[in-house]
Amino acid sequence: MNRAEREAAVRRIMERVPPPVPPELYGEVVRRGTRMLRRRTLARRLMWLLLCAATVAFLVWALMARPWVEPPSQTTPPYTGW
Amino acid sequence: MRQRQASQGARRAREFEAFVAGAAGRLLHAATLLTAEAPDDNPRARRLLTLALAHTYACWDRLRGEDPYDRTRQYLATRFARAAWHQYGGFGRARPHPGSPLARLAPQERLILVLRLYEGVAEEQTAALLGLPAERVGTICDRATATLLHPPREPARTVAGPKVAPS
Numbered sequence: 001m002n003r004a005e006r007e008a009a010v011r012r013i014m015e016r017v018p019p020p021v022p023p024e025l026y027g028e029v030v031r032r033g034t035r036m037l038r039r040r041t042l043a044r045r046l047m048w049l050l051l052c053a054a055t056v057a058f059l060v061w062a063l064m065a066r067p068w069v070e071p072p073s074q075t076t077p078p079y080t081g082w
Numbered sequence: 083m084r085q086r087q088a089s090q091g092a093r094r095a096r097e098f099e100a101f102v103a104g105a106a107g108r109l110l111h112a113a114t115l116l117t118a119e120a121p122d123d124n125p126r127a128r129r130l131l132t133l134a135l136a137h138t139y140a141c142w143d144r145l146r147g148e149d150p151y152d153r154t155r156q157y158l159a160t161r162f163a164r165a166a167w168h169q170y171g172g173f174g175r176a177r178p179h180p181g182s183p184l185a186r187l188a189p190q191e192r193l194i195l196v197l198r199l200y201e202g203v204a205e206e207q208t209a210a211l212l213g214l215p216a217e218r219v220g221t222i223c224d225r226a227t228a229t230l231l232h233p234p235r236e237p238a239r240t241v242a243g244p245k246v247a248p249s
Contacts, residue, residue: 019122
């Protein structure tokens, strides 16, 4: 028995009894798929919202703290009165 | 805008229904072979197929010309490969049903045999899908074929009943 015959025999064994497809399969698939899509949309929206909130928070902090302004010197006292 | 979305949704539902009507029988057969359940009592195969088809439904708009059957089969195979080790591992877990033709094979052998011979996926693609070397896939496929065609003899059962002790 060569390879092709063996493979054909195995195929015949496997194709013997096809199981019946349950009629409620399509409804169940669509229900689950819709739920999956809805969850993905929700997650995407949540992510965008979080990103926007983080950007706004950073901008507000930067405008309040002004990290680009040189801080006043701590060691040399300011020159006054000369 | 809303109307266009609605018509697109209707078209998509029609296409998906046609796809399921065409592909569900063959995919369910493959899933039943994978889980080694009886053809008329296959809750785990149905669950596997439902999840795979739901995944295809969720990414139906992003297929971009890819074959949905191929995508569903890939998802089915990888999900089975991930789930197999804890579903068949220990004691009291799902045992292969004796009515299934592949009952005497291990889950990995069933997976490779179904992909290679029942679905006709090439050896290299199967190897890439499962993350195995191609030679290993070939070896497992040959071994599974041999086991299926020439089943090893059952270990000799001990005869029930009281043994006569030689005096």
